Amino acid sequence: MVTLDAINLKIAKLQKQAETLVKTQSSVGLTKIRDLMHKHGLSVADIESFVGKKRGRKPGVAAANGVAKAPRAVQHVAPKYADPKSGATWTGRGRAPLWIRDVKDRSKFLIDAGAAPKAAAAKKAPKAATKRVTAKTKPVGAKRGRKPGAAAKKTRAVAQAAA
Template sequence: MATLSQLENQIQKLQRRADALREKKSTEAIANIQALMAEYGLTTADLAKAGLGKKRGRPAGSTNASASRGKTAAKSKLPPKYRDPATGATWSGHARPPAWIKDASDRSVFLIDSPATGSVARGGAASASRAASAKGAIKGATKGAAKKTARKSVQRASA
């Protein structure tokens, strides 16, 4: 059985051989390309015109949907509900959550116009607690009448 140092030496030798072969192949490829360019009278400017000198990937001005993934969508149909205080990025609360809110245990911290950020949304803390108690009544109610009165109290609280 070979020792670790023997295996490492073999790896280094094989790596040097692979690098030498790669260098030889690339030298041959460059020579072939130069020969073809000379045969047809082509220059590097001709290659650039033909689009062969461009880098792979999306063009710089690309505006398709996949190009803007991971960024705040400017064309969102829904208004933003959450904002990242560090970067200002927003999220509507629909679809896949962005990385900055994905692992948050309490997303209410990121709510726009939330009590956590200092401003109160829709009617103050008193109406919010009334709405929460009415929602609890709806959740725990077993009869239709109780649900109906709870809904009315929610409507009054939000008005």
């Protein structure tokens, strides 16, 4: 049977092997870098100046019109729906996730139990209260610029001429 001391010795040997591998790999990488620097005529100062450059506007410099933009405030929205199987949540904004996309009644997934009666009350609201007022529609045969009865008179005249 293997003892704890034997396992600790193996762990120590493996850690030493790992350290030597890291040293050899890093030395290989450093020699490649040194060769590339020599090939292209670069110095450490060149690399430091290149790494020090930042893209875009320098910090502390105002925008072109003299007014710097304020950073956007991130608004966190509390999740409204939760999947009981996976525990995933959704705020109700944006595209619906797969677990709730095709569900007809989303009240089953509501996190806040007090929100369910509000949703049910909204569904039971009388339709007359939510009905939109639409513009009056023209008769089917009416065209722009004609009187409403002109199309009917024309069809009667055509029917009489045919008879």
